[in-house]
Amino acid sequence: MMIPVRCYTCGKPLIQYYEEFKKRVESGEDPEKVLDDLGLKRYCCRRTMLASIDVSKEIIKFSTRVHRW
Amino acid sequence: MEEAPKMAVDFIGVDRNDSVMFNEILAHRLAMVPLKSExxxxxxxxxxxxxxCTPEEAAAGKCVSSDGKPCYARLILEVEGKKGGTIVYTKDLVSEDPDVKPVYDNIPLLSLLEGQKVKLTAYARLGRGKEHAKWMPAVVAxxxxxxxGVEVSEAVCDSKCQEECVELCPHAFEMKDGKLKLKEGTTISMLMHCIEYICEGRGLKPIFEEDSFIFEVESDGSLSARRTLIEAAKAVSQKIEALKTQLREQAG
Known part of the structure; x- marks a missing residue:
């Protein structure tokens, strides 16, 4: 589904960085550098950020309530 | 830290939810959002x-403490999906109390297609971390x-053995004037790993400062780290007082 609001392990709110992270990584920046810039030091937060995939755009196609594109 | 109170969404009343996200997941996501509670x-x-307090009582506004303070703060979310899809952020959450609002405005909650609607009321209350982790104001404590530094006993480990150790653990040790020394910026976990597993049985011992330590508190934004510490200390002193009165009752 959507990516988690907080880090699974330590509970730090992470999702507010996600859009910036995604934008910068997609524009070709090294994820390691972006994570350092965002101030995510612990490896639990870094793993949550790196490993989360937002699949809500794929799932939303199967929405049963309203079908309008 | 688990005793310091803060605000978090406890339950939600959903009027309409057309999105693909289930109500339960949405409730969990809302609960995870840190709210300003200073x-x-x-x-x-x-x-x-x-x-x-039951949800029915809260919705009717019946939950009030003995000294007239309310239990719940209400936050309302009402969004309709626009053309091309909409992502609902925490900035769309309208709080009835300006003091209780999300710390971050850009937390995505759910996504909607055109014409899909979501309408819900979230009820936030004070709670303690021992009840649920959403009420934990400190992320790290x-x-x-x-x-x-590090102590080397020459009797067990001569200079050759020390050099070997530095080679095995270059991130923790370095050689200075023919002796094994601690590298600058070494963390304790790195050092202990080297001492206990890599250079095991070579007479290495860490030296710690005797009467001082570092206490690290990282807040999730709802309370400042300072306030968290004060609230936690208050909770501890309350517990001690309770213990004292109980002991007194038992004795006399």
Whole structure:
């Protein structure tokens, strides 16, 4: 589904960085550098950020309530 | 730290949810959103008084503490999906109390297609971390000793053995004037790993500062780290007082 609001392990709110992270990584920046810039030091937060995939755009196609594109 | 109270969404009343996200997941996501609680600590009733309040009572506004403070703060979310799809952020959450609002405005909650609607009311109350992790104001709370250096016993480990150790553990040790020394910036976990597993049985011992330590508190944004510490200390002193009175009752 959507990516988690907080880090699974330590509970730090992470999702507010996600859009910036995604934008910068997609524009070709090294994820390691972006994570350092965002101030995510612990490896639990870094793993949550790196490993989360937002699949809500794929799932939303199967929405049963309203079908309008 | 688990005793320091803060605000978090406890339950939601969903009027309409057309999105693909289930109500339960949405409730969990909303609960995880940190809410500003610095002022709310004084203005809302304590967790103990609100714990047994049912959602029906809360929706009817019947949950009030003995001294007239309300239990719940209401946050309303009402969004309709626009063309091309909409992502609902925490900035769309309208709080009835300006002191209780999400710390971050850009937390995505759910996505909607055109014409899909979501309408819900979220009820936030004060709680303690021992009840649920969403009420934990501190993300990290650790006590660390301060590392001064490393002690090498020459009888067990001569200079050749020390050199070997430095080669095996270049991130923790370095050789200075023919002796094994601690590298600058070495963390305790790195050092202990080297001592206990890699250079095991070579007479290495860490030296810690005796009467001082580092206490690290990282807040999730709802309370400042300072306030969290003060609230936690208050909770500890309350517990000690309770223990004292109980002991007195038992004795006399």
């Amino acid at each position: 002022e709310a600590l004084e203005r809302y009733a304590s967790p103990e008084e609100c714990k047994d 650790v006590v660390k000793p301060i590392l001064r």
